[in-house]
Amino acid sequence: MVRPGGRSARVQESVHAAVRALEAEAGREALTVPLIAARAGVTPSTIYRRWGDLHELLSDVAVERLRPDSPPEDHGSLGADLAAWAEQFLEEMSAQPGRAYIRDALLGDDTNAGRCSAYAADQISVILARAAQRGEAAPEAETVLDHVVAPMMYRILFRPDGLSPTYARRLVEELLG
C-alpha cells in the first residue's frame, strides 16, 4: 500500500531502524515511544498515528525481521527442496531471536501473524511451482502448511524440548512418502 521511496516508506524505515538500534544498545525493556521517536527523528504522535502503540510497532518490526530475504534454494527435487527449507525454517524460528519475533508478531494485530504465515506460504509456493515445472507430483501449499509448517511452529511455541533437524526432515518425508 505504501509507495516505495515516499515519505511513508521513509518514516517506516527510520522508525524500524531506531527500534533495532535501541533494542541492541539498551535492551527490549528500555524501549519507549518517545525514545524511538527521538532516535528516528519523528514526533511521537507520528508513531502513535501510524502504529497505535508500542506493542503494535514492535510486532510490525518483528514481522519485518521474519521476512525471508531470498527464495528457497533449488536442490533439484521437491523432496530435497522442502527438506532443506523446513530444516532452515525450524533452525531460525526455534532460535532465541526467532522465537522472540514470533511472540512479538502474535502480540500485534491479526494481520501481523498472517504476514508471517504468508511468508512461509510464499516460500512453499515457489518450491511447489518448481516441482510442477520438473513434472513432479506435488501437494497443495495448504497441505504443506498443515503437515510441515504447523507441527514445527506448534512445537516451537508449546513444546520446544528436543527439536532437531531430523524432526523437520521426518515431517517432509511423511508428507511426500
Place this chain on the structure above:
Amino acid sequence: MVRPGGRSARVQESVHAAVRALEAEAGREALTVPLIAARAGVTPSTIYRRWGDLHELLSDVAVERLRPDSPPEDHGSLGADLAAWAEQFLEEMSAQPGRAYIRDALLGDDTNAGRCSAYAADQISVILARAAQRGEAAPEAETVLDHVVAPMMYRILFRPDGLSPTYARRLVEELLG
C-alpha cells in the same frame, strides 16, 4: 508442588479469582498488581514474589482457564472420540476468549505454554487408552499432536479465516485414514 488446601493454594485461588473478577468488571487494561492484591486480600509483594510480574500472573490465570474440566466424551470409537474432541477444541480455542488465553499463555514463562499443550496431550491420551481397551489400532499421542492439534493451533494463531468444524474432522479422518 503446592499442597492442596494449604496457604499457597489459598493465595493462588484468591489472586486468580481477583484477576477474573476485575477483568470482568473493569477490563483487561485496568489490571494492575496493587489493584489485584487489594481485591485478593494479599500484599503486592506476595504477588511479585510468587509470579514475578503482571504478565506472568495473567499468563498463569489464562493457562488455568484453558484446563479441561472433564475427560473427553466416549462416543464408542477412536474416530468418533477424536473427531468430537478436535471439533470442541477448535471451537473453544478459536473463539475470542480462547484466543486471548492462548496469547496470554504464550506471553509467560515457557512452562505455561507447555502446560497448555500437556492438557491437550492428556485428553488425547485418555482417548487413545480407551481405543486400546476396545482393541482398536491407534496412533501415538505425539502423532495426534502433530497432525490434528498443531494444524488447528497454527491456523487459530496465524490464519484464522475460514476455520470450521469440517476442518477439525478432516484432520482426524486424514490421520486415521
